[in-house]
Amino acid sequence: MSNSVLLGIGETKTMSATPTTTSHAAAESGARKGEPPQVSFDVFRVLRDDGTLDPATDPKLADEHVVDLYRSMVRTRVIDERLVVLQRQGRIGFHIGSLGEEATIIGSAAAARPQDWIFPCYREFGALLLRGMPLQRYVDNMFGNANDPVRGRQMPDHYTGRQYKFGSVSSPIGTQITQAVGFAWAAKMKKDDLATLTYFGEGATSSNEFHCGMNFAAVFKAPTIFLCRNNGWAISVPASKQSASDTFAEKAIAYGMRGVRCDGNDLFAVYATVRDAIARAAAGEGPTLVELLTYRLSGHSTSDDPKAYRKEQEVEGWKLKDPVVRMRAYLQKKGLWSEQKQAQVEEETDAALKACVKAAEETPAPSLESMFDDVFAEMPWHLREQRDELLKGPRAKGHH
Amino acid sequence: MSNSVLLGIGETKTMSATPTTTSHAAAESGARKGEPPQVSFDVFRVLRDDGTLDPATDPKLADEHVVDLYRSMVRTRVIDERLVVLQRQGRIGFHIGSLGEEATIIGSAAAARPQDWIFPCYREFGALLLRGMPLQRYVDNMFGNANDPVRGRQMPDHYTGRQYKFGSVSSPIGTQITQAVGFAWAAKMKKDDLATLTYFGEGATSSNEFHCGMNFAAVFKAPTIFLCRNNGWAISVPASKQSASDTFAEKAIAYGMRGVRCDGNDLFAVYATVRDAIARAAAGEGPTLVELLTYRLSGHSTSDDPKAYRKEQEVEGWKLKDPVVRMRAYLQKKGLWSEQKQAQVEEETDAALKACVKAAEETPAPSLESMFDDVFAEMPWHLREQRDELLKGPRAKGHH
């Protein structure tokens, strides 16, 4: 990827892959299988620099809805900031958040219909909360305690939320992508009207899984929306070294899939793009790859210090495009928001989080026995033996 | 892939991926890293239907050279046909050949410079022989005898030819692709002027390896030529079900790589395309993906009966485009070839092969001890023990 201009400086050229076709299954004549894939290198935008919406692209959301989504973005940010502090204090082991990427996550999850399923990467706790997961359960996951939905088995931010139609986070990059495709494909077979949304970073486009998932989705027209959060970095590796292509959206061409680019720091643009992609998928028009241009304002995770590999100047440039700041300016201009409301939602979130943290810290660790559950549906003899041996033996120092 | 028209019916539209760029490493301004990738959906041709060469694209090979290459094509075909018979007779266990794809293999290997290395798939014995491997060694490989360069350890057609700058065939699809990239990249680091050619079928474009190899080659500008023999089928799966893209060449766009399509049954076109791609790579302009449009006239291998999944009609259509027949017509028209010469090369090949087969059949199987060599550079204790135990024990029934 080349690094040339600031996001938002007018981009106009589009391209659609509509070559004529030469094929070779000569005797099987016939027309093209479907519409040619369309890939746009325009960056789709709604929220303009002057804080108004482009009427041509405005998804026309009700004001209340917009305010709600903004609240979600703020909540996500406050939680992020507070969790970093908790990690620094040694009270949680790890956090990986979405600072600067809130619009990509809230905008897309908001555009999903209730029946659509989300296959997360690891920065999407905001989407999980938007879907209705109680904050307490999320915090329990951060502490890995007995109430953690994953029973303290995985690292913090490896949440799950089946009842919220939200998948199970795992660390290996990209594995959720093919799974999201299989899930959507199965639904299509069963003629169920649902799509899947799967999130991943631009680094993940280099993974085996991206390739397999894109290809299967396109061949079998699985209703999956591929949400590539291009946040500029894969830990210390810049997007420009991840791929020699000019954009990540154009990777769709290789698969005969529709691809679009979207300002990921513009909640309206994300919403409209994803809503449109879902509508197409639902209409049987197949999957879409969405490149969401955004920026990771924080380190990769609490384990990372980005100063070692990127310039403060670059970060400062992107702070001017902060999606939360942009939304707030828009809402204030429209008279839908105030300092006071801002303070209120921040305080409320902080208070709620504090209470959850307190409760989480008071909750015991998962039981020893639970370590042996759920490997199989029924516990086989060897696990029963290992469990019993552990239970009758001494405890580790520092045992929870 | 859509299946619309017979190969060769005029295709004209081209496309180059030259979008403007939007990027996001905002603070790092700067120009594009290189030239935009160019992908042509034209099918590059030289040899016209009337048996003459298109002067605009003619690579201008000396007549003798052309005759020589044609001889290679014929030899390849004769060997192919005879090996199938040997397999039917139960004298060899397996054969996987290149019937109908001779121009893709001979044309490309001929275009390689002496210093270039070939990373084969499994249909490229013609290239190995062209590179100077004695026929006897190839036949020894088919019999897995003591003189087999791979010491009878692999199936037939899993040859190797290091001194001919020719890689080691293995069965897993696609693994040679990333290796070819690493090899070329290493040479580039060492400022050695060489390129690698790697062969694979269109089915292999779905493999993890294709994705990894294409991406690394493009990012690191490794001088690798990706030769995709699009022969219409991956065993029983048609190219149209392998990918939803219109061509395989356009997959290059996803990687910011140059991609071209070429009539794979036209030796001149293959030669010119590959020669050009090598020249670009050598000039530091990076890798090229070449889609060679061809057709597998035989079954996938001797284990396969294509009647179960494809129509004779389709095969008949492609026989009209037989690369050997087309070359012969061209040469005869130019007065460079005759019935007599044809009979001679066929007979010579047949005779040479018969002699090699006889010698191969008379050669014993590899020694029992040899089974334990080459696992490591020096044999560790556990292999010495296993070897000695085997040697002192009884022989298997049917032992070679």
Place this chain on the structure above:
Amino acid sequence: MPQMNMVQAINDALRLEMRRNDKVVILGEDVGKVGGVFRVTAGLYDEFGEDRVIDTPLSEGGIIGAAIGMALYGLVPIPEIQFADFIFPAYDQIVSELAKFRYRSGGEYVSKLVIRTPMGGGIRGGHYHSQSPESQFIHVAGLKVVCPTNPYDAKGLLLASIRDPDPVLFFEPKRIYRAAKGEVPEGDYTVPLSQASVVRPGKHLTVISWGAMIYEALDAANQAAAKGIEAEVIDLRTLWPIDIDTIVESVKKTGRVVVVHEAPKSCGLGGEIIAMINEKCFTHLEAPPVRVTGFDTPFPYTLELEYLPLAHRILPAIVETAAY
């Protein structure tokens, strides 16, 4: 009862379950129109259509990744990997995802599927059409591993595998795909998982094996009988979770053990079985447990009959262990 070979019995099981349960789908390379390179899925495409018997692109990672997603949705996918040797492009999905789904999601998600794949040597397949990678999956918690040795078991174990709540790797010994024949009941029945079968009773020594090597073990046992050694032969049938009771009971009786498997010796399941026997019935051992296995080399082509642990190699192990 009809006579069937392994291929027919597996095909029969697939057909039966697909008729019974419309959630069952098959996907893989060449499984559809042509019915698989070994014809195991023959006729299913015609009966159930391309939505349930799916020819996929050439991508094991895609096949398994998508199948896991389908299973999360509630289907019961039966992906086929054309040869077990080609399962490795999907290894990450299997060991990192499939095996851990129930555990890592606190029981919320289950990815229930059955991966079918032909394994083992004996068809002159060389390095890449002959391997037996079972231990590379058993080591990973969360997977069940099954390997039938005859048509009756093949059908019954496959039906049990499909209905079992956990992911199963179903390894089919291709050497005996057509050679192993037997009576197979029409209609529905299952052979329970994790139950080994004593295919030959004996009192002097226990031979433990699975897959195609069972016939070699039996052959060697019969030859040993001529020398007065009565070997008990155990067909594991399910490799994991293993039927420890049947093993321990036999070893307690015989005190002598020979384990036979095609896979390379080091870190194969054979070593694990011996370690378990040490843990469970050490004091009953009257001779050192012995392994007769594939060698620690890649699988060779020309010398495959010397590589495989066939009867001629098992017999001396039996005789020596019995005489120890």
Place this chain on the structure above:
Amino acid sequence: MPQMNMVQAINDALRLEMRRNDKVVILGEDVGKVGGVFRVTAGLYDEFGEDRVIDTPLSEGGIIGAAIGMALYGLVPIPEIQFADFIFPAYDQIVSELAKFRYRSGGEYVSKLVIRTPMGGGIRGGHYHSQSPESQFIHVAGLKVVCPTNPYDAKGLLLASIRDPDPVLFFEPKRIYRAAKGEVPEGDYTVPLSQASVVRPGKHLTVISWGAMIYEALDAANQAAAKGIEAEVIDLRTLWPIDIDTIVESVKKTGRVVVVHEAPKSCGLGGEIIAMINEKCFTHLEAPPVRVTGFDTPFPYTLELEYLPLAHRILPAIVETAAY
């Protein structure tokens, strides 16, 4: 002699060999500019430039596949896999290609490289930043597997691994990356592969282990000594090919064995070691060999100290085995 921790010692070895041999190149995710997520390659990018210390795209398959190609060309690549848990997208290249190159090409081609990767638990990494997959590689013929436990060995074994003619997996126990400190000679030296080290002599019992668990084994052995049990502790250092002589010699002396490893028990290297001991010195065994290992579950987060085979679990095994 300078004091170093494991990270520094490995870094020192890499720097030394890169200065000595311009064929050595490093590649991987985040290994360049930032010097690796554990800082093992810190400073090398600055010294050797981006052509020899290469930040790659996020693709383990690409890293290993390309590294194999580089090695065929004659370079000596040292790819880093960020965590051993993420090696599986490259598993096919490692087991199907890297391991078999010399063999399958009749000795024509050799792909000599060293894969470095942090392994094991102890950093609260949960399922995917804690695993110890050594047996999944040992089972595959053609790979050497090394695992150092202290800075001196780390440097010497890494230098030996780089110069060894065969491909090596070099597993670095990350729990002790910084905790294990010691004197490390400046300049060149090697610690030979396939030689275990007796890190504590003893006569009553043999404890065999590797990686971070060596310190736990020693801790337990010291506690046992207070009870009058003198355990000999063997640090394998090279896991494969294993130093069978040191093991057998010790077991012949003690007659009692405890194997300790972090990886899950079933089909781990521990089982293989016990099977080998059975084969080599059965008659010397005075008690059933015992394993203290990770459990057959995915690696847990909160309960990781209960999952790991730490001293508190090793001690009872020593005491019981000694008393058997």
